[in-house]
Amino acid sequence: MKRLLIVLIVLFSSPVCLIAGNLPVVIETRNTCLVYNVDSKNKLVQVYLGQKVNNYSEYGKIPSKGEAYVSSGTTNLNEPAIRMIHNDGNPSLELLYSGHEVQQVDDNVSSTTIHLKDAVYPVEVTLHFLAYKEQDIIKSWTEIVHHEKKPVELSHFASSMLHFRATQYWLTHFHGDFAMEMLPEENRLTNGIKILDSKLGTRADMYQTPVFFLSLDKPSDETSGELIAGTLAWTGNFRFLFEVGKHDQLRIIAGMNPFASEYELQPNEVFTTPALIFTYSNNGKGTASRNFHQWARNYGILDGNESRMTLLNNWESTGFNFNEEKLTDIISDASDLGTDLFLLDDGWFGNKFPRVDDKAGLGDWQANQEKLPHGLGYLVNEAKKQGIEFGIWLEPEMVNPKSELYEKHPDWVLRLPNRDEHYFRNQLVLDLTNPKVQDFVYGVVDEVMTQNPGIAYIKWDCNRMMTNTYSSYLKDRQSHIYIYYVKGLYAVLDRVRAKYPHLPAMLCSGGGGRTDYGALKYFTEFWPSDNTDPVERIYIQWGYSYFFPAIAVCNHVTSWGNQPVKFKMDVAMMGKLGFDIDLGKLSDSDKTFCRDALKLYKEELSKVIWYGDQYRLVSPYEENRAALMYVDRNKQNAVVFSYTMHNRYNDEYNYLKLEGLDPNKVYKVEEVNMFPGTKSKCPENGKSYTGDFLMKSGIKASSYTPLTSRVFRLIAE
Ligand code: GLA
Numbered sequence: 074m075k076r077l078l079i080v081l082i083v084l085f086s087s088p089v090c091l092i093a094g095n096l097p098v099v100i101e102t103r104n105t106c107l108v109y110n111v112d113s114k115n116k117l118v119q120v121y122l123g124q125k126v127n128n129y130s131e132y133g134k135i136p137s138k139g140e141a142y143v144s145s146g147t148t149n150l151n152e153p154a155i156r157m158i159h160n161d162g163n164p165s166l167e168l169l170y171s172g173h174e175v176q177q178v179d180d181n182v183s184s185t186t187i188h189l190k191d192a193v194y195p196v197e198v199t200l201h202f203l204a205y206k207e208q209d210i211i212k213s214w215t216e217i218v219h220h221e222k223k224p225v226e227l228s229h230f231a232s233s234m235l236h237f238r239a240t241q242y243w244l245t246h247f248h249g250d251f252a253m254e255m256l257p258e259e260n261r262l263t264n265g266i267k268i269l270d271s272k273l274g275t276r277a278d279m280y281q282t283p284v285f286f287l288s289l290d291k292p293s294d295e296t297s298g299e300l301i302a303g304t305l306a307w308t309g310n311f312r313f314l315f316e317v318g319k320h321d322q323l324r325i326i327a328g329m330n331p332f333a334s335e336y337e338l339q340p341n342e343v344f345t346t347p348a349l350i351f352t353y354s355n356n357g358k359g360t361a362s363r364n365f366h367q368w369a370r371n372y373g374i375l376d377g378n379e380s381r382m383t384l385l386n387n388w389e390s391t392g393f394n395f396n397e398e399k400l401t402d403i404i405s406d407a408s409d410l411g412t413d414l415f416l417l418d419d420g421w422f423g424n425k426f427p428r429v430d431d432k433a434g435l436g437d438w439q440a441n442q443e444k445l446p447h448g449l450g451y452l453v454n455e456a457k458k459q460g461i462e463f464g465i466w467l468e469p470e471m472v473n474p475k476s477e478l479y480e481k482h483p484d485w486v487l488r489l490p491n492r493d494e495h496y497f498r499n500q501l502v503l504d505l506t507n508p509k510v511q512d513f514v515y516g517v518v519d520e521v522m523t524q525n526p527g528i529a530y531i532k533w534d535c536n537r538m539m540t541n542t543y544s545s546y547l548k549d550r551q552s553h554i555y556i557y558y559v560k561g562l563y564a565v566l567d568r569v570r571a572k573y574p575h576l577p578a579m580l581c582s583g584g585g586g587r588t589d590y591g592a593l594k595y596f597t598e599f600w601p602s603d604n605t606d607p608v609e610r611i612y613i614q615w616g617y618s619y620f621f622p623a624i625a626v627c628n629h630v631t632s633w634g635n636q637p638v639k640f641k642m643d644v645a646m647m648g649k650l651g652f653d654i655d656l657g658k659l660s661d662s663d664k665t666f667c668r669d670a671l672k673l674y675k676e677e678l679s680k681v682i683w684y685g686d687q688y689r690l691v692s693p694y695e696e697n698r699a700a701l702m703y704v705d706r707n708k709q710n711a712v713v714f715s716y717t718m719h720n721r722y723n724d725e726y727n728y729l730k731l732e733g734l735d736p737n738k739v740y741k742v743e744e745v746n747m748f749p750g751t752k753s754k755c756p757e758n759g760k761s762y763t764g765d766f767l768m769k770s771g772i773k774a775s776s777y778t779p780l781t782s783r784v785f786r787l788i789a790e
Pocket residue numbers: 388418419466534536581582583584600602603
């Protein structure tokens with residue numbers, strides 16, 4: 074009977090046109106479906122997550138896989154999605170289905186909202202789902218509210234819970250550290266609980282990025298296998314919990330990390346979790362990544378379908394050691410090279426405590442008068458004169474104890490009242506839970522922008538995690554600190570974006586310590602790692618490519634590594650190209666090559682790399698070479714990158730079979746980005762082949778010489 078019940082929406086009505094949903098609840102994208110139903114006890118259960126079935130009515134016949142959002146304190150014996158202690162001390166919650174609505178937001182996006190209520194206590198839990206049809210992505214989050222007389226304590230507050238039934242589960246996650254980010258590890262899940270999490274507070278992804286693949290029945294590869302790929306849009310402590318129980322059932326519980334975060338929820342306060350963003354693929358990781366890339370360009374990063382500025386950054390070449398004259402020369406180099414922007418990095422500020430190294434000055438965001446006697450405005454104008462834009466590095470959430478800011482506001486810092494301060498990179502974290510600190514951090518950005526009109530780009534850094542975590546502002550609500558900090562950060566970023574909606578900005582955190590879609594919606598791009606050795610970068614960029622689109626990944630040509638500049642350039646080109654190198658130290662032919670390569674990238678290749686579909690062809694984790702390609706949406710143009718990191722006596726590199734082309738189109742294959750005076754050694758260079766041939770037979774793309782690379786452009790005739 075319940076299945077046929079049309080739910081009347083009275084309590085939850087909204088001004089937009091909502092449609093009271095029939096049961097089962099069907100949340101679908103182009104290829105995927107997530108289905109919920111209600112059991113005989115009126116509990117919401119997940120019945121299906123997978124490829125869409127043809128006969129819609131059959132969704133109603135699928136048995137339960139498990140309760141949709143499991144609560145704690147009554148009959149549940151496993152990890153709960155939610156746990157609450159009521160103000161009478163009762164620690165139980167039993168959530169029953171009370172209705173749902175669906176709304177078509179636009180041609181591509183539909184929204185489903187499912188309401189759950191406790192029968193005894195006035196507690197409501199709302200499960201939200203946004204389904205992105207074309208991208209096959211589902212975003213799911215939860216709202217929790219109660220109307221008890223006094224606050225309740227929330228100790229578990231998942232964004233989302235998903236259930237699976239498969240014979241085996243293979244989890245791929247991405248571990249790392251400074252300068253070695255995003256290293257994939259794949260393991261079979263055994264019975265019990267596996268947790269991927271962060272407790273770092275800030276720079277939260279330093280050891281673990283909030284992304285995972287879960288392959289069902291067997292490990293999946295690029296083109297085959299059934300899997301879920303997921304990520305949490307949250308710039309703080311996260312937790313993915315995978316619990317394999319009896320009958321090979323798996324539950325995923327994803328959300329903010331409940332670690333040290335018991336939350337006192339006031340009557341009528343709505344507690345909104347961040348979103349789990351996930352996709353399902355039954356043909357491997359490649360499809361899942363492309364789904365994420367497309368979704369991110371359209372919904373996940375700022376201005377994802379717009380252009381990007383190539384840049385020259387001074388960090389690697391000067392460190393803290395520069396002055397106006399040196400920077401003016403670098404600006405002129407940047408212009409001569411052909412980049413769109415010069416980015417001034419760390420070290421430009423601090424007067425009482427000059428920022429001559431990383432020990433002092435952080436927090437005092439006034440131009441250092443010795444290094445920059447005419448201020449930032451002078452450099453902005455120098456850049457303008459040279460026909461390029463000017464960008465600036467900021468790390469506004471942090472402070473050195475040696476700073477005027479610290480002297481003035483020691484209470485603005487996170488630190489324990491009765492223990493020694495603990496420094497990381499000689500600095501402390503400002504207390505963004507405090508609205509006054511939020512005003513200050515917003516003011517740092519706003520002042521630098523208003524006092525130096527013409528600044529066209531910012532790099533927002535965050536170089537430490539939280540330790541000795543305590544806020545004097547929060548007083549007896551210390552367990553709110555991790556959540557309030559991130560909300561404080563978002564409040565600042567909301568203000569920045571309200572005033573500067575399209576200012577291009579790089580998200581950075583000691584390299585890739587902040588790479589999540591909670592923050593990326595405020596940023597146009599991110600810095601994946603301080604490690605810019607191109608061999609290392611092939612692996613790091615490969616790792617990020619599973620979840621983040623090339624247009625958002627900043628790759629710079631630097632002096633790290635002894636490889637030829639051609640190799641460095643080809644590696645940096647597989648994302649958003651930039652430079653961080655002393656051009657004065659390059660030979661004339663290297664300089665000419667860089668100039669030509671940048672022109673080729675800007676005028677031709679970048680469009681395919683930034684907006685096209687990416688196909689990973691040969692993994693550096695499987696061979697001593699790597700290859701990947703990008704194909705534009707109408708399959709007219711493609712760019713193929715091939716790198717040889719190493720070569721062993723027996724290595725035999727097969728023909729590289731391309732992917733994603735139109736089998737019926739004829740493509741001219743041309744090796745491009747050649748170093749001056751060299752000729753292509755690829756037998757297919759300059760010839761034309763059908764997409765069918767190129768995908769079935771392939772091209773001899775890889776060289777056998779270590780530390781060499783090749784770039785091919787394919788144009789449909
Ligand atoms: C971090 C960033 C670098 C650079 C330095 C400056 O390490 O990742 O790119 O900006 O800070 O201190």
